[in-house]
Amino acid sequence: MTYTVQIKVMPLKELLDPQGKAIAGGLQNLGLSGIEDVRVGKNITLQINADSSGQAEQIAEEATKKLLANPVMEYFEIAIN
């Protein structure tokens, strides 16, 4: 069966996010008020062919640790639909 797995990769909360800061400045220049903080990360959708959702999650976790996220700067969350 094919499972759709969503992986969210975000910069660690302790670290500065220059891309987010730039977007926050841009939004302020556009006149949008009330936005206090912006953080930008990746969202990766995998279509995984596996026997069970547990196996699909395992493959997704291995893929994230080996290639998709850098644990020094990022944390990740995996969700299976």
Add this chain to the structure above:
Amino acid sequence: MTYTVQIKVMPLKELLDPQGKAIAGGLQNLGLSGIEDVRVGKNITLQINADSSGQAEQIAEEATKKLLANPVMEYFEIAIN
């Protein structure tokens, strides 16, 4: 009150996603099997100071339409926690 708004910006399903294709190739080279398709988008977290969650959602939608997403190539989903 401060609301946390998650915005997911993904390439339109009809379009090729070269970054996703590159990641799919990389995962195959790493020996991970079963991954049929990869698509990569952005995940943006906003901290919005607003009177209600409806107002926060409205600000987030305006920000997304004005700056964060390109409707020609991307679609977006907004979620409030």
